[in-house]
Structure formats: C-alpha cells, structure tokens
Amino acid sequence: MRPTAEPRRPVGRPPRTTLDDILDAAVGLFGARGIRGTSIAAVADRVGLTDAGLLHHFPTKNALIAAVLERATTRQQDQLASLIEPGGLTAISALGGWGSVVEADPDLTAFSIVLSTEGLLEDSPFHDWEQRRYHSIHKLGVALINDGIANGEIRPDIDPDQEARAMVAFLDGIRLQWFYTDKTLPLADTIQQYFDQIVERLAAD
Template identity: 30%
Template sequence: MDRTPGPKPRRSAPRGSYAVGDERRARILDTAVEHFAQWGFHASSLARIAKEVGITQGGLLHHFRGKEDLLVSVLRHSEEQDRERFFSREPRSAAEAFTVLLDLAAHNAARRGRTMMFNTLAAEAGDPGHPAHDHFVRRYREVIDYATVPLRAAVERGELAPDTDCEAVATETVAIMDGLQLQWALAPETYDMVGRLRTYFDRLLRSLTTDGSGMPERP
C-alpha cells in the first residue's frame, strides 16, 4: 500500500481576520469621508486619516494603493449604495420619479458628512485633472438620464404635455437639487432642504402635467 504522504492542505486565514480587515476598511472609508468633506482631496492627508483610524499609514496602504484609490473607493461605495437603494427600478410615473429624488434628498440630509464631502469634491472636480473629475461627469450623466427616461414615458402616456423638453427638465431638476443641498449645507439646522425641494417639484409637476396635478400626498 502506498503510504507516500500527499501534499499538505493549504491553511486558510482565520475567519476572524477577514472580519477585522473588513471592519478596518470600513473605518478607513468612513474617516476618509470626513476628511475629504473638511479639507477636500488635495489637502487631505493619508497620515492624518490613518492616525484617526488608529493604524499606521503603511497599514492604510495595505487596503488602498494611495490617496486617489481611497477617493475612488469612497465615491464608488457611496454610489453603489445609492444606486441599489434609489435607482434599482424604473419609476412608473413622473410623480414617482420625483418622489425617488425627494427620498434621496432626505437620505442626504441624514448623512451630513457624505453630503458635505460630495459638495466639496464636486466643486474641486471641475478641474479636468482632478482624480474625481470623470466620476462626477459620469454620475451627472447617469442621474440626468435616470430622470429623463420616466419623463419621456410620461409624455408618451399623455401624463405630461407633449412639448415637454424632458432632458432639459431633468438637467434643471438636478441643478436645483444640488443648489438647495449647498444652501442646506451652510445652515442645516435652519434650512428645510427636503421641504423646499418638495415645493419645487410640486410646482414643476403642476406646470407639466396635462391635468395640472402635482406631487402626491405622503402617507
């Protein structure tokens, strides 16, 4: 009988080590959000982020290749969460599309750090050389497209006036959302971003719908 020992089984890393790594990565992302919000990309420091997390800069670089990789990871993580939560299904009406955007605004108001980061980085990313430039160009295109499609469908159903410029309405809607969000960020305790946005959406819908209806009442 052949008793030659076979290859030793490969040892896998303890399951606990994966959990620790995932938890540390999440803490790095959360801390980076606050730093990018306060100082922007260029003035933020990997050393300061690592120190706040409680690890060395080398430990941070074990999870992210550098500051640009960290920035892209932060933006991608936030975008994936928003896409899954708000944009995973097609709205059945123009009013429902605006309701989804209103829910997104309410969600942003509840996560001030990420919203402040978005405002800071969106302003910086106007520079084509900024590492987040392409991300924001693509993001705005996707959000405008998301808002345009249900508006065009509503025109075809006769819900909206036939001469509605759907892409123009979508573009202006996104601009209003960001403008109100910027004003809210300056004085969040005294500024009702969601309420003002709802009033705008209601007025906009009443000007576009063939029956003059506006935003539905919230339950």
C-alpha cells in the first residue's frame, strides 16, 4: 500500500503584512470593541502576526493609536479639501456629498464615533484630539459662511457662528443615528437633503 502523499506547500514566502493591513485591522476592531477594549494581541491576531511581530511595527498601543489617528486625519482632510475648494455657498452645497464619503468607509465612521465618545473623558488620551477636531470643523463652517456673505451668495443677516455650530451638531448626531440603526439609516441621502435645505435657506435673494 502506497503512503498517502503529503499536501504540497505553497512555493515562495507568505504574503507580507503591510502597515495599512495593520491600521485597517485596528480601525475595524476599535470601531467594534472600543479603543480601550481592543488589545495589541487582538490586532495582531486579526492580521496573522504574533504580538512581537506587531510590536516590531508599533512598539506600544499608544503608538498604534497615534498612527491610526494620523492616517484618519489625513484621509478626512483630503476628502474635505476636494469638497470645499470652491468656498462660500458652493462649498457648503458640496458638503452634501460628505454622506457618501462616510458611507463608503463604515469602519472608519464607527471608529470616529467611538473616538468621540471615549474622548469625552478629560483623562482620555483622545480628549485634546477631539477638541481640536471640533474647533477645526466649526472654524471651517464659519469661514465658508463668511466667504459666502462677502461675495454676496449668502444673506448678510446670517450668524456664521450659530450656523456652523448647527452643522457640526447635525453631522455628529446623524452619525450616531446611523450607528444605532445598525447602519441602515440612509446617511448619504439624509446629509444631502440637509445641506440642500441649508443652501436654500442661506442663499441671498
């Protein structure tokens, strides 16, 4: 009786785990389990590395978190830049497309929600980052409205500060609703309708 042949091993090296693979895994786990509830071991297991293998790329959990935040910030800034480039009322109208951007990356959206929640605590390592995020978005809204008033697109009686606060409140709130409806809320359509209504209300006669 001939012995059973052993399965052939694949030729060559196994696929290499990239930094993007690790960051993608971290974002997914942070969004599902929370940042405090996700260990280095869990991220390593998700990408098929040992703890030591992951720590070779990111020596601490805080270093991994910092890399995730940096990449998320860069992506969001790049996505926003293409929408707001025209400035004024045209840019505010274009922000209606932000919902499609958010829906396209649900893991990053869930991570952002978890981050904003954990950042509420003053002793959280994300507290300052979340404060800067809020002030940055609010400042952007004020600048776009002021720009529209200056070029005659937006009514001069509009309060830029109040309108910007309302925009931030809506965008943060609608993400929470999307999250708590198990991501079934039509985020893209809802955000588009909201900004269409803003444009109609702000536009100068």
